[in-house]
Amino acid sequence: MKNIKSQFPFLMNNPDVVYFDSAATSLKPDKVIDAVRYFYTNLSSNIHRGEYASSLKTEGFYEGVREKVGSFFNVSDKDVVFTKNASESLNMIATGFLRNILEKDDVILLNEAEHASNILPWYKIAEEKQAHVVFMPLVDGRVDLEILESHLKKGVKLMSIAHVSNVVGVIQDIEAISKLTHQYDTYLSVDGAQAVGHFEIDLAQLNPDFYSFSAHKMFGPSGVGVLISKHEIYEKMTPLHYGGGSNTRFDVLGNVTLKEIPYRFESGTPNLEGVLGFGAALDFIEDIGISNIEANENNLKQYLLDGIMKMDHLEVYNPYTDVGLVSFNVKGIHSQDVAFYLNHHNISVRSGNHCAKLMHGVLHTEDAVRLSLSVYNTREDIDRFLDVIRDITLEKTVDLYI
Ligand SMILES: Cc1ncc(COP(=O)(O)O)c(C=O)c1O
Known part of the structure; x- marks a missing residue:
């Protein structure tokens, strides 16, 4: 997926942002x-x-x-x-x-x-x-x-x-x-x-x-x-x-x-x-080819899962996911505080119940952080997320409010 990012003005205008909320809405290419x-x-x-x-x-x-x-x-x-x-x-x-x-x-x-x-x-x-x-x-x-x-x-x-x-x-x-x-x-x-x-x-x-x-x-x-x-x-x-x-x-x-x-x-x-x-x-x-989009997303999803499944302080609810959409929580920290902390590091994710207010019946949690991938995401984006989430602590999230 070379040169894809450059086709998305949002990413060119916000070069520090990693956008992981494509399940809410995708970014728009120049075309x-x-x-x-x-x-x-x-x-x-x-x-x-x-x-x-x-x-x-x-x-x-x-x-x-x-x-x-x-x-x-x-x-x-x-x-x-x-x-x-x-x-x-x-x-x-x-x-x-x-x-x-x-x-x-x-x-x-x-x-x-x-x-x-x-x-x-x-x-x-x-x-x-x-x-x-x-x-x-x-x-x-x-x-x-x-x-x-x-x-x-x-x-x-x-x-x-x-x-x-x-x-x-x-x-x-x-x-x-x-x-x-x-x-x-x-x-x-x-x-x-x-x-x-x-x-x-x-x-x-x-x-x-x-x-x-x-x-x-x-x-x-x-x-x-x-x-x-x-x-x-x-x-x-x-x-x-x-x-x-x-x-x-x-x-x-x-x-x-x-x-x-x-x-x-x-x-x-x-x-x-x-x-x-x-x-x-x-x-x-x-132009990209839907099968290339699918293969790229699968590849990134696996890279992401490999990274987060190793972290004991995370609970991943859908390791069986088929697409680039992963729901998780950091143990002991509310999902909204995690999302706020990630935003502090210019990483955009969704938190809460995602309009699926009955999801506890399936995921056994009332709320979660959701990270969703798209064609413009890269392994570097995932590495940035993994580095931030690896070091998250309750104290660090609370500090943002003080
Ligand atoms: C599974 C699912 N269904 C329906 C919708 C509603 O889509 P829209 O807000 O575009 O009507 C969404 C939006 O997030 C969704 O994720």
Whole structure:
């Protein structure tokens, strides 16, 4: 991964900073920033509304990104709906689809490693429909297919699960899970927020019913998310919002004809600059090659684990992690104080419960420090972290407050 750092202006402008919080949001390469800038400086027009050159050109770019997303995930571009973020995509499934089919005493199957965005929408819809949310146990953060089947046998309307949990880092076997859920007529929603951009994802092969993610975690701009589903499911889905851009006609009697899928789900002016920037993020990933990104991250993860597993004053919760995401604590020091201490040494990590407030059920801790890697991290970054964490003491962290 030579010369990658130099493509990230944040790192060039903050040369002393080691950024280890890519699971919260990734840094943005020049290519993405340039694409956003290009929109404002050369296009600056709305789409699906203008017959003039800059509008038609913008529309061409916007729809081109939809096609890129389709081919990146091996699905039809007609199955790609742009949303605001992964959270909105998940809410769209709950209120736009599940609400239409959920009945009293139906079951929604989750697990305790999930992010709030993959729990709260289901709580809300379950409460409204007097259905039940059931949490399935994981084994070392992983779905055990026998345990899953025992739940499915009792009847589950929809299962929702992170492809990669933001606290555990395990890659779930979505292909096997979707085969099983479909045997029992259970819909499968997959939260891909922590998976996208880290390894190849072929949705035709994995075959979930829904796949949700955000562009900002894969080098793209904030404010752009994606929902990928299937035509026959979208046909049963109610849009989350109504307004311009999503209808072909309406009359004074209140009759509305919606546009075809996916446009009926994208009311109002979309985040045009964000989508164009997202297209550049996909190009950035393709230029490096997703398998190179995966191999590099695996390599760094192993180097990091080799370093921290040797330190007796640390407790590492997910040594079995499949991606560059490690949760740990320094014994006797609160995670927030550890993060503050690391920040004092210009190392950015996340601490707390990471919006996964039920994670104690999986990691057996209420909070942890989370270190997450990306393409711009190096062994030197990890060495800097290891040197600082090796010498941390409670006294040193307390001294920062005095
Ligand atoms: C596993 C997981 N799901 C969903 C989300 C929500 O993503 P967003 O805030 O972009 O909607 C996150 C964000 O951290 C996440 O880690």
